[in-house]
Amino acid sequence: MPLSLRPETPSDHAAIEALISAAFLDAPHTSHTEQHIVNGLRVAGQLSLSLVAEDAGQLVGHVALSPVSIADGAPDWYGLGPLAVLPARQGQGIGAQLMQQALADLRQRGAAGCVLLGDPAYYRRFGFVVRPDLLLPGVPPEYFQALSFDGRWPAGTVRYHAAFEA
Secondary structure (H helix, E strand, O other): OOOOEEEEHHHHHHHHHHHHHHHHHOOOOOOOOOOHHHHHHHOOOOOOOEEEEEOOOOOEEEEEEEEEEEEOOOOOOOEEEEEEEHHHHHHHOOOHHHHHHHHHHHHHOOOOEEEEEOOOOHHHOOOOOOOOOOEEOOHHHHHHEEEEEEOOOOEEEEEHHHHOOO
C-alpha cells in the first residue's frame, strides 16, 4: 500500500502526539514541546493545516501550519512547524512529500508566504531563504527562513501563536 497524505482527523490526535514526541526525542536544539505546540494550536483554532502521512494504517509523518503576524502587517503569512517523521522512517522522502503538499495547499488557499525555523540545508530545497529583514527574536538568524509565493517580501519581527511558548 503506497504512502498517503491526508488532513488529520480527530481520531488521529493521539497518534500525532506520539509521532511528534518520537520524532523529536533525540533531536538536537529542541525543548521537546513540539507535540504541545500542535495540541495548543488545535485547541485555539489556529491549526490552519495539519497533514499526516500514513503507510499501511500507521501514521509515519505529520506537518502543521498556523498563521503568523509580521510587524509590517503583511497578511496571509503562515508558519510551518513542526514537521515530524518517525525516526525509523526518516530519510525516505516522507518529510519532503509532506512539505510539498503543505506548500501546495498554502498556495491553493491564496497564502502570501511561509516562514519556518529549521536547518537551511534541508529547507532550501523547497525554496526557503534567509531574509535579514524578517526576524524571529531569540533564535540564530541563519535558521529562520521564508518563502514568498507572490514575490513580495514583508519586513519586521514575526510572531507565532502563543502555543509556541509551550
